[in-house]
Amino acid sequence: MTAAALDQLSSGLSRSPGRLLPIDGREPTSWLAHLERYGPLPSLRGRERSLLAAVEQSGLAGRGGAGFPTAIKLRTVAAGRRPVVVANGTEGEPASAKDKALMLANPHLVLDGVVAAAAIVSARDAVVVVSREADACRAAIEAALDERPDERANIRVASAPERFVAGEESALVHWLNGHEAKPTFTPPRPFEKGVDGKPTLVQNVETLANLGLLARYGPDWFRSAGPPAEPGTVLVTVRGAVKQQRVVEVELGTTIRELARLCGGLRAPVRAVLVGGYFGSWVGPDLDLPLTQAALRPLGASLGARTIALLPADVCGIAETARVARYMAGESAGQCGPCVFGLPAVADALETIAFGLPGAAAALNRLPRLSAQIARRGACAHPDGTLRFVESALDVFADEIHLHVVGRCSAPHGEPLLPVHSSHEWK
Amino acid sequence: MSDHLRVNPILCDAYGHCAELLPELIELDEWGYPIVSDEAISPELEKDARRAVASCPRLALLIERHRAERAA
Amino acid sequence: MAVWYVMRASGAMTMVLLSAVFALGIATTNRRQLGRLPRFATLALHRNVSLLAVVFLTIHVATSLADPYAHVSAISVVVPFVGAGKPLWIGLGAVSLDLVAALIVTSLLRRHLSQRIWRGVHWLAYVSWPVALVHGLGIGSDTSTVWLRALSAGCVVLVGSAVVSRLRAVDGTGKRLERRTAVVPARSAAPTPRPRRLAEERAAA
Numbered sequence: 001m002t003a004a005a006l007d008q009l010s011s012g013l014s015r016s017p018g019r020l021l022p023i024d025g026r027e028p029t030s031w032l033a034h035l036e037r038y039g040p041l042p043s044l045r046g047r048e049r050s051l052l053a054a055v056e057q058s059g060l061a062g063r064g065g066a067g068f069p070t071a072i073k074l075r076t077v078a079a080g081r082r083p084v085v086v087a088n089g090t091e092g093e094p095a096s097a098k099d100k101a102l103m104l105a106n107p108h109l110v111l112d113g114v115v116a117a118a119a120i121v122s123a124r125d126a127v128v129v130v131s132r133e134a135d136a137c138r139a140a141i142e143a144a145l146d147e148r149p150d151e152r153a154n155i156r157v158a159s160a161p162e163r164f165v166a167g168e169e170s171a172l173v174h175w176l177n178g179h180e181a182k183p184t185f186t187p188p189r190p191f192e193k194g195v196d197g198k199p200t201l202v203q204n205v206e207t208l209a210n211l212g213l214l215a216r217y218g219p220d221w222f223r224s225a226g227p228p229a230e231p232g233t234v235l236v237t238v239r240g241a242v243k244q245q246r247v248v249e250v251e252l253g254t255t256i257r258e259l260a261r262l263c264g265g266l267r268a269p270v271r272a273v274l275v276g277g278y279f280g281s282w283v284g285p286d287l288d289l290p291l292t293q294a295a296l297r298p299l300g301a302s303l304g305a306r307t308i309a310l311l312p313a314d315v316c317g318i319a320e321t322a323r324v325a326r327y328m329a330g331e332s333a334g335q336c337g338p339c340v341f342g343l344p345a346v347a348d349a350l351e352t353i354a355f356g357l358p359g360a361a362a363a364l365n366r367l368p369r370l371s372a373q374i375a376r377r378g379a380c381a382h383p384d385g386t387l388r389f390v391e392s393a394l395d396v397f398a399d400e401i402h403l404h405v406v407g408r409c410s411a412p413h414g415e416p417l418l419p420v421h422s423s424h425e426w427k
Numbered sequence: 428m429s430d431h432l433r434v435n436p437i438l439c440d441a442y443g444h445c446a447e448l449l450p451e452l453i454e455l456d457e458w459g460y461p462i463v464s465d466e467a468i469s470p471e472l473e474k475d476a477r478r479a480v481a482s483c484p485r486l487a488l489l490i491e492r493h494r495a496e497r498a499a
Numbered sequence: 500m501a502v503w504y505v506m507r508a509s510g511a512m513t514m515v516l517l518s519a520v521f522a523l524g525i526a527t528t529n530r531r532q533l534g535r536l537p538r539f540a541t542l543a544l545h546r547n548v549s550l551l552a553v554v555f556l557t558i559h560v561a562t563s564l565a566d567p568y569a570h571v572s573a574i575s576v577v578v579p580f581v582g583a584g585k586p587l588w589i590g591l592g593a594v595s596l597d598l599v600a601a602l603i604v605t606s607l608l609r610r611h612l613s614q615r616i617w618r619g620v621h622w623l624a625y626v627s628w629p630v631a632l633v634h635g636l637g638i639g640s641d642t643s644t645v646w647l648r649a650l651s652a653g654c655v656v657l658v659g660s661a662v663v664s665r666l667r668a669v670d671g672t673g674k675r676l677e678r679r680t681a682v683v684p685a686r687s688a689a690p691t692p693r694p695r696r697l698a699e700e701r702a703a704a
Contacts, residue, residue, distance in 0.1 A: 184437070185435045185438070336437060336439070336460075337436065337440075337441055337456075337458050337460035373457065377456075379436050438614075443538055444537075444538055444539035444542060447538060447539045448539055482539045482542060482543065484528075485614075
């Protein structure tokens with residue numbers, strides 16, 4: 001199928017672009033159906049350099065949360081000796097479901113991306129990593145691989161522990177090397193020295209799926225969706241005050257209102273919106289806020305891995321924040337003092353405020369001092385991401401906090417909204 | 428070119444020797460872990476800095492050379 | 500005859516210094532403050548005293564080789580349990596010497612070794628010290644002298660109390676270590692908290 005035909009099929013059925021996620025109801029899980037929908041993956045032999053140039057032209061950026069330009073990563077790893085490709089489908093963030101949705105609905109496209117990436121960097125081996133709890137994803141990828149005997153030999157699947165930090169680049173590589181899924185001190189970064197000491201490309205599965213499309217249709221087609229500064233389509237997990245919580249595929253610049261519409265509309269008035277998951281930020285209930293980095297930056301927010309949670313008005317934002325903060329404290333790898341001691345102290349303070357306990361005012365005053373001591377003092381972004389999330393809550397829920405400090409709450413009976421895991425494994 | 432101190436927070440085990448030897452650039456947080464200044468190590472502190480690095484029981488303190496002053 | 504006296508005296512001195520090194524090493528791990536000295540001084544003392552011990556150990560080994568009555572051959576100094584003389588006691592001395600040498604060398608080259616190797620060899624200190632003690636007590640033909648026995652007893656008390664404090668510190672200062680490995684497990688599905696006053700107000704309404 002040509003690019004134009006794909007666009008026509010997608011646009012005819014809904015306003016959602018439908019590049020990564022099928023929207024015509026038929027999920028292309030068999031290879032034949034996949035090839036019918038997208039066309040064959042062109043032979044990449046001899047064309048690696050032009051494909052890399054195409055990636056550069058396309059402006060594809062990492063879809064894992066950091067948004068790092070993919071072409072730069074590919075170029076750096078390609079310069080190394082005997083590199084390895086790692087497809088990161090671990091999705092350690094409990095609120096995010098987009099990678100799982102992608103792997104279930106379109107495993108072949110992810111594998112196309114792995115093949116394309118391996119060709120560009122001249123890697124012989126690749127690993128697709130899923131979370132240990134995501135059996136269905138593993139099964140989907142394995143089944144897809146079974147249909148591709150040529151690639152089966154060089155691509156293996158691994159199931160990593162379900163921890164928040166397990167998907168961090170260096171943690172993932174550390175685990176693949178037989179140790180615990182905990183971040184390591186950098187340098188060296190994985191692109192220099194990763195799996196078995198080799199230069200390693202760690203790429204989110206959504207980014208790779210986009211690579212699989214780029215290899216077929218080229219950078220101009222890729223840029224035909226989305227704003228010029230942030231081209232392409234993205235997968236967004238939408239949770240909370242919508243009728244159907246789901247993963248949708250949209251162009252960046254889409255508003256929150258539009259996202260809600262794609263999810264069957266709102267089921268409750270919105271008190272606040274969490275943008276970017278548990279490393280993200282709370283923002284006010286402005287439904288016409290477009291989702292672009294440019295619009296979010298002045299609010300101190302960032303897209304991250306594009307998990308959007310709409311907080312219904314009958315759920316207490318401070319209680320949710322306290323719960324997630326306690327979860328994040330428990331997800332510390334336990335390696336760096338400021339994180340190990342600081343995050344539980346932050347969680348303690350938040351719980352004191354959330355429960356309206358005596359000492360809530362003092363707890364509130366303690367938080368800035370804790371933040372100052374924790375920020376940028378861990379080996380990975382875990383403490384910083386958590387702090388960003390907490391500080392945004394203090395800002396957006398300032399009124400609510402004043403209520404809590406005197407033992408009241410405007411939404412004491414809401415159901416818990418934001419999910420947490422409870423795994424204790426590190427290996 | 429300037430030298431800067433850096434802690435490997437994974438190796439660090441809050442012994443606190445570095446803060447004793449180089450209070451001008453290192454202080455301890457409420458849990459005993461070092462807060463290391465971003466500033467370049469001035470020539471008169473160079474010797475104390477090397478002593479602090481040598482005195483860490485975990486070899487967690489490092490001196491890194493930066494090519495140019497990093498933008499804030 | 501002077502050589503023999505120097506050999507014995509330097510041996511005793513080495514034993515005392517090794518015991519001090521041991522105790523200072525444990526004091527460092529326990530983050531103990533010695534008097535009003537800053538903590539880095541405990542580690543500095545540990546390192547410097549160990550170098551002093553090496554000096555006396557060198558004198559001890561050199562004089563034992565020079566002493567015509569000691570029957571210590573060069574090879575038996577480093578390879579345990581070979582050669583004539585009193586192979587068992589000299590052999591133990593050789594074992595201890597080898598271990599101390601390993602400790603010193605790995606510590607001097609620490610930056611170039613993996614942390615695991617350095618730590619593994621350092622734990623061998625727990626072997627080298629008692630072996631040195633037994634070597635000292637067993638080798639003398641006159642170990643029944645009071646001063647040597649008293650000195651040995653003193654070393655045992657010093658090291659013994661240090662080891663006891665190390666074992667106990669796994670709960671004391673090791674509280675820090677325990678907290679690091681036993682991070683509070685996440686509470687999954689914790690119920691949304693209900694501040695009391697508002698709920699009561701509603702109930703009253």
